[in-house]
Amino acid sequence: MSTDTTASQAPREPKCVFCGRCLEVCPLFAATGKEELSPRAKFALNTALDDPDHDIAAKAALRLTGKCLSCGKCEKACPNKLCAPRLVTEMRAANPNIRSVLWGLWVGQAKVLWPMMATLSRFAPHFRYGRLESMLSGLKALDAGKAAEPWVKAVSFEACGRGRKAVVFPGCVASHVRPQWNETAGKMLRGMGFDLLPNPGFTCCACTLGHAGLKEPQRQMQLKNVQAWRDAGRPEIVVFCATCRCGLKGYADAELGWELGERERWVHALTPLSSLAGKAVYEVRDNAPDKVHYHAPCHGAGAGQDQKFLSGLLGKRLSTRGKKNLCCGFGGSLKLSAPELSDQVAKRCLEFYAPEQGELMLSGCAGCVIQLRAGAPAGIGVGHWLEIIS
Amino acid sequence: MSTLPHSLLRSLQAVFPGDALILGQEETLTFGKDASRKFAQPLAVVRPENTEQCSELLRLAQEWRVPIYARGRATNVVGGCVPTTPGIVVSTARMAKILDIDGDDFVAVCQPGVVTGELQEAAKAKGLLYAPDPASAQFSSIAGNIAMNAGGLRAVKYGCTRDWVLGVEAVMPGGTVLRLGSRCHKDVAGLDLARLFVGSEGTLGLITEATLKLLPLPESQATLLAVFPNDDQALAAMRDVFRAGILPTAMEFMSGDVLWALGRLGSVPWPEGSKAALLISIDGSREALKHDLERVRRAVEPNAPSLLEQASTPEEEDALWSHRRQVNQAVFVYGPDKSSDDIAVPRGRVGETVKRISEIARNLNVKIITYGHLGDGNIHVNYVFDASDQDESRRIKDAKAQVLELTLSLGGTITGEHGVGLSKMGWIARKVGPDALAAMHAVKAALDPLGIMNPGKGY
Numbered sequence A: 001m002s003t004d005t006t007a008s009q010a011p012r013e014p015k016c017v018f019c020g021r022c023l024e025v026c027p028l029f030a031a032t033g034k035e036e037l038s039p040r041a042k043f044a045l046n047t048a049l050d051d052p053d054h055d056i057a058a059k060a061a062l063r064l065t066g067k068c069l070s071c072g073k074c075e076k077a078c079p080n081k082l083c084a085p086r087l088v089t090e091m092r093a094a095n096p097n098i099r100s101v102l103w104g105l106w107v108g109q110a111k112v113l114w115p116m117m118a119t120l121s122r123f124a125p126h127f128r129y130g131r132l133e134s135m136l137s138g139l140k141a142l143d144a145g146k147a148a149e150p151w152v153k154a155v156s157f158e159a160c161g162r163g164r165k166a167v168v169f170p171g172c173v174a175s176h177v178r179p180q181w182n183e184t185a186g187k188m189l190r191g192m193g194f195d196l197l198p199n200p201g202f203t204c205c206a207c208t209l210g211h212a213g214l215k216e217p218q219r220q221m222q223l224k225n226v227q228a229w230r231d232a233g234r235p236e237i238v239v240f241c242a243t244c245r246c247g248l249k250g251y252a253d254a255e256l257g258w259e260l261g262e263r264e265r266w267v268h269a270l271t272p273l274s275s276l277a278g279k280a281v282y283e284v285r286d287n288a289p290d291k292v293h294y295h296a297p298c299h300g301a302g303a304g305q306d307q308k309f310l311s312g313l314l315g316k317r318l319s320t321r322g323k324k325n326l327c328c329g330f331g332g333s334l335k336l337s338a339p340e341l342s343d344q345v346a347k348r349c350l351e352f353y354a355p356e357q358g359e360l361m362l363s364g365c366a367g368c369v370i371q372l373r374a375g376a377p378a379g380i381g382v383g384h385w386l387e388i389i390s
Numbered sequence B: 001m002s003t004l005p006h007s008l009l010r011s012l013q014a015v016f017p018g019d020a021l022i023l024g025q026e027e028t029l030t031f032g033k034d035a036s037r038k039f040a041q042p043l044a045v046v047r048p049e050n051t052e053q054c055s056e057l058l059r060l061a062q063e064w065r066v067p068i069y070a071r072g073r074a075t076n077v078v079g080g081c082v083p084t085t086p087g088i089v090v091s092t093a094r095m096a097k098i099l100d101i102d103g104d105d106f107v108a109v110c111q112p113g114v115v116t117g118e119l120q121e122a123a124k125a126k127g128l129l130y131a132p133d134p135a136s137a138q139f140s141s142i143a144g145n146i147a148m149n150a151g152g153l154r155a156v157k158y159g160c161t162r163d164w165v166l167g168v169e170a171v172m173p174g175g176t177v178l179r180l181g182s183r184c185h186k187d188v189a190g191l192d193l194a195r196l197f198v199g200s201e202g203t204l205g206l207i208t209e210a211t212l213k214l215l216p217l218p219e220s221q222a223t224l225l226a227v228f229p230n231d232d233q234a235l236a237a238m239r240d241v242f243r244a245g246i247l248p249t250a251m252e253f254m255s256g257d258v259l260w261a262l263g264r265l266g267s268v269p270w271p272e273g274s275k276a277a278l279l280i281s282i283d284g285s286r287e288a289l290k291h292d293l294e295r296v297r298r299a300v301e302p303n304a305p306s307l308l309e310q311a312s313t314p315e316e317e318d319a320l321w322s323h324r325r326q327v328n329q330a331v332f333v334y335g336p337d338k339s340s341d342d343i344a345v346p347r348g349r350v351g352e353t354v355k356r357i358s359e360i361a362r363n364l365n366v367k368i369i370t371y372g373h374l375g376d377g378n379i380h381v382n383y384v385f386d387a388s389d390q391d392e393s394r395r396i397k398d399a400k401a402q403v404l405e406l407t408l409s410l411g412g413t414i415t416g417e418h419g420v421g422l423s424k425m426g427w428i429a430r431k432v433g434p435d436a437l438a439a440m441h442a443v444k445a446a447l448d449p450l451g452i453m454n455p456g457k458g459y
Helices: A021-025 A027-032 A039-049 A058-065 A073-077 A084-094 A098-108 A110-121 A132-141 A171-176 A179-191 A207-211 A215-231 A242-253 A262-269 A273-277 A305-317 A339-353 A366-375 B006-015 B025-032 B051-064 B116-125 B142-148 B231-243 B256-265 B286-303 B314-325 B327-334 B347-364 B390-409 B428-432 B434-447
Strands: A152-157 A165-169 A236-239 A270-272 A280-284 A292-295 A360-363 A381-384 B044-046 B068-071 B088-091 B098-102 B107-110 B165-171 B177-181 B206-213 B220-228 B250-255 B276-284 B307-311 B337-344 B367-373 B378-385
Touching (some): A039 A084, A058 B025, A084 A207, A171 A179, A171 A366, A207 A242, A236 A242, A242 A262, A270 A273, A339 A366, A360 A366, A366 A381, B006 B051, B025 B088, B051 B068, B051 B088, B051 B165, B098 B116, B116 B142, B220 B231, B220 B314, B231 B347, B250 B314, B256 B327, B276 B314, B307 B314, B314 B327, B327 B378, B337 B390, B347 B367, B347 B390, B378 B390
Parallel strands (some): B044 B088
Antiparallel strands (some): A152 A280, B098 B107, B165 B177, B220 B307, B250 B367, B367 B378
């Protein structure tokens, strides 16, 4: 019954076989029941665009395929490892549209826009910002007044950082809205004996620009970050935002004028803060909530360092219950292009965790924190895990 | 009908407000396709949330003679939900709740769009088993499984979907809602119309609820992966397991071609160049399992497997079975196009069948890959080719015809679990004969007199 395999072993370009596995993991489909937003629908539309038998309007197809959270879960589920976010990025790169431009403005000029939006958001109920309104509600949620109260105290550190130079990569949120995250990370690293260098001029990780299909601005930011690292003497880069970590790791796949061996050195230099945070002794105070829900981000969860650290720190207090198609809804450019869909995804996510009054939700991704904090009911704290440490 | 009449459209908008009705060509495009990769553009798509909406839809559809196509996750590979005659696709994505799992009645009640794997998990959490386990369980829907009478990996011991359906709620053309069967495990009152819907391929009515039989969850399960240097040894091992008096929950065969293709998708436990493998699962109490496992090993080992690996934890089990679940997609490594048959033959004819299929492949110089549920005689036959190569396409067509001829000559059937859909329509008359086919048409005409339910499919 076996037939000769040698004749057909030449590699072929994989294509969507419409098996339906992506529907199982797509958070957007799970939250909306809209199959037209599923990964396989995106591949079908893209194929139809090139097929003269289909009378598909390119603009409408782009608008529809652009509704993607860029979570990457479909790629892992797909037997052919097709990636809808990559398809969307490629389609956008070939057909830049206004949504992408807006995102370019938002992230590319974060220094100007983030604080401005955070300020504006306080007055959001009095103004009509159209699609920006939903995004602003996320920023408003990051107001200092809603920060989680610390209830874990680091009492001693293992001197694992002695003789090691490090720099913290703060990312957009800590740079402009939540400087406390950066400060706490710095204190922890100094406590471990690291020679902590000042921020050498890092900008945004540019992950979001990539999702938006803005390849050239993304590359410019990547180049700037790599140069800043070189200028600082190629120290370890300690990262506390999972999405930033994912974005920075992706630099190794880009042509950024790497010197010999430098690409590997870059990847090796990227260190999740949570992988170091376990090397301290902590004291949990009386004001600790009874239950803490951990939300695993879609990007950059890596080897689960955040969850591992928090499990060790919080023990049975931490619930790590998850689901394969769960997402906060912040990713991709959905927050801007279709905020109502993004909100639906967030709502489903919060309903899954079903936190009760006085309980806390923690994540290791700035985007997840923004999104979940904006949608969480009153009395439910949401924060980055750094916020519980004093 | 190339577009829906305005008056009907207005009525549909009233029943399906907001995004529950979609009409744009870009939005509806994906609903015209299933895992057969056949395509036809729908006129509209509706997303009901309850039986009342379905009833109103079928009243309107009957009135306007508009074809209706039920769609779960569209994982069927025979074009079963492709809207070949322009009509309305009914997505069950928003009717996807498990309504009840009752450990006293041993019954589950589900809406049609529930994913089978979710039902299995929910039942398991209560110490219960929903036994049917199609390879697509994690991403196919329960009503789709019912419509196609899905079989799967555990069918050798537990049977197919039909054996687990106690009741069905179905909306009929015109809008009548039938509640068929009951929560009783034994119910012989009247004609068994509930099970008539099993395998009906959406041609009779719209399934809006299913009542399913559950079992106590077996205490433990174990799987053996046995890899062999040739097919004959694998087939002999399979025969010897049955002769040892063991009824496995699953007995799957993978040919050398399949093993090679799976190796291209990711890491596999077997060495490169392996020619045949069996996956054998058994379940039961912990004590009995230990004993039975030893008997399976004793039956397999004389056939000289080159690798014998045992999975005893759920994680190890999942790792072994995940390979099998990916076969359908993995074989695309051999070519961009695939045509599938899922023949079944009497169990005693399996060895002869696979050998003669191999001969057909050699004679016509085509790629035919066989694998599947050899334990119950159900063999998946995949023809992988390049459709742009006209000569190869012609030879594949000849090969398919020869395989189906062979199957019928051995007392087999043209489909063991995938269904007829569009793909096997040319063979159904040969399989069942003219009188049986006329009887099927008479049943259809009685329940769907205007022929609006999934026209052109099944029989």
